[in-house]
Amino acid sequence: MMYEKKIPKDLNCGMSITLEIIGGKWKPCLIDSIAKGIRRPGELHKNHPDATKRVLNLHLKELGDHGVITKIIYPVLPSKVEYFLTDFGKTLLPLISHMEQWGSEYMPVFNELQKKKLKHV
Amino acid sequence: MMYEKKIPKDLNCGMSITLEIIGGKWKPCLIDSIAKGIRRPGELHKNHPDATKRVLNLHLKELGDHGVITKIIYPVLPSKVEYFLTDFGKTLLPLISHMEQWGSEYMPVFNELQKKKLKHV
């Protein structure tokens, strides 16, 4: 992150590693988009207009630090940048699609449940 | 959560639903433990001593609200409580084990990478 963490993370179980890497709000979306060939920062932002460029940059930085993506800066002006999944990053794709799929499948159940809760409040 | 959220969540993609349900720091551990038959609050706390009872309760509450677990309060004294996975909750198990597995597999890669980063800092 931007500053030094004060609470050490216990990265001794697999789950904590996984969530450390893809737990951010936009990270799975970014990985997915990059996998689909959307590589440039501007394009990524257009694809996720609810996220600010600021946050996307932070997340892209972390994905880079974690070895999930590579950043290529072309020495041209105006500047051009592209992100690519590393081989390591590609191993995440089945997992991400599993998570996406589970969520989609149970979205109706979940939303129905939330409606019921609201009635009781 | 404890108070009303101010930023509405866009739960329109599967991933956001999934992370909403299992994204909390201790939720996957709790689900895993409960699946393994560790059902009582005290036991769960002993299994995850780094989490406070307070936080575990909060997460258990949310898992209940999301329909992942059921809470059974036995009318005895001293009080006895047990949590069970719902059928819905059980559908999470393959996903959780997938996440756990991915993380375990790449833990060495990840930790190696973090060490390298530290040298450069």
Next chain:
DNA sequence: AACTGTAGGGATAAAATTGTCCCTGCATGA
């Protein structure tokens, strides 16, 4: 000269999450 597109980031604020400390209530056993 002013404006556009492209990429990036500082400063700060808001929101969300997690942690700390301490209290309740009840029954049992010492």
Next chain:
DNA sequence: TCATGCAGGGACAATTTTATCCCTACAGTT
């Protein structure tokens, strides 16, 4: 009576994450 085990939660603080606002730099175009 006092301490212990069990379940739970209020009040508050610290930490982490995300959002808002505004700035830089550069080249080409109008």
